[in-house]
Amino acid sequence: MKTNFKVDTQHLEENGYILIKNVFTSEEIEQMRSSVADNLAKQKIENKVKYIQDRECMETELLSMNGLSDVILDDRILYIAQSILKEKLVYYGDSCVSIGHSLGAWHKDNRQKDRWNHSGFDWQEKYTVIRIGIYLQDHLNYSGGLGIRLGSHRPCKWILFLEKFRPKKVFEYFRSLVYKYYGKPIIVGSEPGDVVVWYLTTTHAGHSIRFKPFPKLRMPRWFEKYAPKSWHVPEQKRREVLFMTFGINDDHMKRYVDHLKTKPSTQEIWKRLSISEEIVERARSKNVDLLFPEEYLSSKMRQKVSLIR
Ligand SMILES: O=C(O)CCC(=O)C(=O)O
Numbered sequence: 001m002k003t004n005f006k007v008d009t010q011h012l013e014e015n016g017y018i019l020i021k022n023v024f025t026s027e028e029i030e031q032m033r034s035s036v037a038d039n040l041a042k043q044k045i046e047n048k049v050k051y052i053q054d055r056e057c058m059e060t061e062l063l064s065m066n067g068l069s070d071v072i073l074d075d076r077i078l079y080i081a082q083s084i085l086k087e088k089l090v091y092y093g094d095s096c097v098s099i100g101h102s103l104g105a106w107h108k109d110n111r112q113k114d115r116w117n118h119s120g121f122d123w124q125e126k127y128t129v130i131r132i133g134i135y136l137q138d139h140l141n142y143s144g145g146l147g148i149r150l151g152s153h154r155p156c157k158w159i160l161f162l163e164k165f166r167p168k169k170v171f172e173y174f175r176s177l178v179y180k181y182y183g184k185p186i187i188v189g190s191e192p193g194d195v196v197v198w199y200l201t202t203t204h205a206g207h208s209i210r211f212k213p214f215p216k217l218r219m220p221r222w223f224e225k226y227a228p229k230s231w232h233v234p235e236q237k238r239r240e241v242l243f244m245t246f247g248i249n250d251d252h253m254k255r256y257v258d259h260l261k262t263k264p265s266t267q268e269i270w271k272r273l274s275i276s277e278e279i280v281e282r283a284r285s286k287n288v289d290l291l292f293p294e295e296y297l298s299s300k301m302r303q304k305v306s307l308i309r
Helices: 009-015 025-043 075-085 157-162 168-181 221-226 249-259 264-273 277-283 299-304
Strands: 018-019 048-050 055-058 089-091 095-099 131-136 144-149 185-187 195-199 204-208 240-246 288-293 306-309
Touching: 009 018, 009 075, 009 195, 025 048, 025 055, 025 095, 055 095, 075 089, 075 131, 075 195, 075 240, 089 240, 095 288, 131 144, 144 195, 157 168, 277 288
Parallel strands: 089 288, 288 306
Antiparallel strands: 018 195, 048 055, 095 240, 131 195, 131 240, 144 185, 144 204
């Protein structure tokens, strides 16, 4: 596919994330914002929106949403994911629209068991589950951007070293300190039209605050919490982000889907899955495998997609 952007996989390997500039036009971003508003209004009427602090959550994945299903199967998104993962892409319904502030704490999203256990399976072979974020507003000049800890997608030698020590309690205390400070923190300066990609093993935080005296620095959480609000660079507009993950048909993906099965919100998304025949066909023609755990799907959906049994 001919594109006007480059997928710098080397940057991803070294740093755990990439920012790809100018993938979508400003008209397309405005269209996405308008589709988000339409879906939110519809789901509010149906009483399906959940509120977490001042964040509005639609528990529906993107392929089931009018106007937003096109984004996942957009050639540019698939080209980006394919350039990184190199094999047939698998989509298992792990996507959402995030509206409003997300929590700003540092965390990883790979399976719970291995997040901070760097001897676990997720750290053994090249990790192959990526998250793509399309931030629909300016985070280069405004607050609210993604925080990333550079290089935190690689096993940490300190954590591996500390794992040799017992008793466990002492080890766990030091390990928790290492987690917080492992990898230099940055704010990803995405602008509307850009796409951000990171591994689920990369330590990240939503909603970084830029401060007027030093807007380029990602400040520690305690500073974000307690520094005067008058120092904050404001947000440009209501924060809206489209998130989606892709994997390939391998053990990392299967282990991640097993982890998703433990989350009631994802179970709910799978139960509500409503992908049209036309979209299933489009995914097939673009060589994307729609693969879902059988036990959560309606009998109608079971007929349409591939099943994890
Ligand atoms: O809201 C963001 O920018 C990041 C979201 C996040 O933390 C996540 O996807 O786990």
